[in-house]
Amino acid sequence: MYYDVVVGGGSVAGLLSAREIASKGFSVLVIEEDYEIGTPEHCGGLVSIAGLEELGIIPFRKTFDHMIESAEITSPNGKSFTINSKKQKVIEISRRELDKQIAFQAQKNGAEIKVRTSFQEITDTGIRTNEENIDCKIFVDARGVSSLIHKDRTGILSSAQYEIYADWIKKGKVEVDFDQEKYPGFFAWVIPSNEGKGKVGVAGKGINVSDTLNKILKEKGKYSTIRKIFAPIWIKGPIEKFVDGKTVIVGDAAGQAKPTTAGGIYTSGMGGVYAGQAISKFLQSNEISDLQDYQKRWMGRFGKEFEKQKxxxxxxxxxxxxxxxxxxxxxxxxxxxxxxxxxxxxxxxxxxxxxxxxxxxxxxxxxxxxxxxxxxxx
Ligand SMILES: Cc1cc2nc3c(=O)[nH]c(=O)nc-3n(C[C@H](O)[C@H](O)[C@H](O)COP(=O)(O)OP(=O)(O)OC[C@H]3O[C@@H](n4cnc5c(N)ncnc54)[C@H](O)[C@@H]3O)c2cc1C
Incomplete structure (x- = not known):
């Protein structure tokens, strides 16, 4: 079996790279180890409309949840201030649906997608999955933070996020709590999905995120848990090399999530877009410099801001x-x-x-x- 490109990881970055590569007529296969694209959803779903537009996505009605209007930031002693965020044009989206929407775009352009198929290793002629060997010219590593765990653990924090129903969650109002003793080096958050429904999460250095989140919720008031997720986040910024031989690393796997908040739909997604465009160029020209341009382009767009965020x-x-x-x-x-x-x-x-x-x-x-x-x- 042969494809010009195999993408390991069927989430924002991987699917966007596949969409771009397929749009230029090259054969591309996306393999996703989970049972379903977009699930399990490990995301708060906050993204700017401008960011989505740059990614080439106009959210479907199913994808778009609601507009965020304010953010309340609270200090350890309980003092808070509120920012009116209407101008930021930030929305809360369903990641389950967003990822499926990008998958739809990618397959419309000609990409193939297979779920329940995992990347195992690079071979001389391509890659090995849990099922078979596949030959390819380029492998795109879009496996998210799991790809970084073996390379460098120092930039990883544990996070927990529960999806809950609770009367105290207000539609349109994000909450961020700082407390260096309870959540060192990070914060706790509430992201509404609607009135009385949302995602409450926490991350921090060296803490038991599950215990911490349970305590936060107990203090907040009555709630019912609908779903729990535990996922690592990467806060150390971009890795040194996005291109390693014929492997092109994109998204969270390349450290492209924001060092401040670990948000990566936009910045990791743009990694996928830029990589896909560079790969298409390389497949036409066979010039390795065309591949390398991907890193230059991403760093040109986000490098300085990420340095400041660090x-x-x-x-x-x-x-x-x-x-x-x-x-x-x-x-x-x-x-x-x-x-x-x-x-x-x-x-x-x-x-x-x-x-x-x-x-x-x-x-x-x-x-x-x-x-x-x-x-x-x-
Ligand atoms: C709790 C939490 C809340 C967040 N909230 C926000 C937010 O509000 N806004 C925002 O912008 N960002 C947020 N993020 C970050 C955002 O989810 C990521 O930046 C984004 O999903 C990165 O996309 P990606 O495609 O690079 O990687 P991922 O979304 O991590 O996808 C990697 C994919 O690779 C698959 N995979 C892994 N290993 C293999 C393998 N061996 N073979 C095949 N497939 C494999 C995985 O199953 C997964 O589907 C949040 C993250 C967390 C953990």
Missing amino acids: MARKILERIDNQTINKLFESITPEITNEISQKEDFDFHTSSIIKLLGIKGSLKTAQTLIGAEFKKILS
Whole structure:
């Protein structure tokens, strides 16, 4: 059996690369180890409309859940501020449906998709799956964070997310809670899917995410659990080489999720799009430089922002609850208003800089985080 390209992993990045490759008439097979594309859904589903448009996706009615209107951010001592996020045009989508929608686009272009088929290893002439050997010119590794676990564990955090029904979940309102003792280096979140329905999650360094999430929910009030997922997230930014011989690494497998939030529908998805276009070019020209252009293009688009996000992450990892509380005290309505005017969901370090109090009188935090702070501003 021969295909020009085999893609291992049938999620956003893999399916988008297949869509692009098939659109140029090359044969491409996507293999997905799970039983169903889009399931199990390991995602909060927050994405900007601008991001989706760039990915070439206009959400089907089934995919689009609802618009996010505000984000409430809470400090360890319970003080909070709210950002009006209407300008950001962020929506909550069903990942189960989004992935199927991309699968539909890919197969319309001519790609083949097989579920319950897993990539095992590279062979001299292609790859081996759990069923057979398949020859190919290029293998696309789109296996998500699972592909990174063997390479580098240091950038991985555990996360838990439960889908629940609860009266206290408000349609359109995302909640983010910081507490360095309970969720070191990350945060807890509530992402509504509708009134009284949503996803509540947590990640953090060295914590038992299941126990932590159970505690969070107990404090929040009455709820019913519909689904639980436990999944690793990658927060260390892009890996060194996206192209390794005839293997092209895309999406979370290449570290293309945002270091601040681990959100990757857009940035990992763009990895798939850019890789697919570069692979098509390479298959026409046989010039290895055409393949390499994929990394240059992705880094050109996201490299600088990801560097800044990594610095912001370093700051979060170093500051304690007291400093976070102080930071929150200095956030004025002018600052939240200014952030509410921004449309930078995918390139959000300028909002983080504002929140860190560049113009404020945050002597403690600025001394603590001085060096990193200067870098993030540069
Ligand atoms: C709890 C949680 C919440 C999140 N919330 C958001 C959010 O709100 N917004 C956002 O933008 N991002 C979010 N993300 C991140 C987002 O889900 C990922 O960035 C995105 O799914 C990455 O897509 P991908 O195609 O690179 O990899 P993945 O979606 O991880 O897909 C990898 C695929 O490869 C398959 N696979 C693995 N091994 C093999 C194998 N050997 N053979 C064949 N197939 C294989 C897997 O089954 C899977 O389908 C969240 C992540 C988590 C864990």
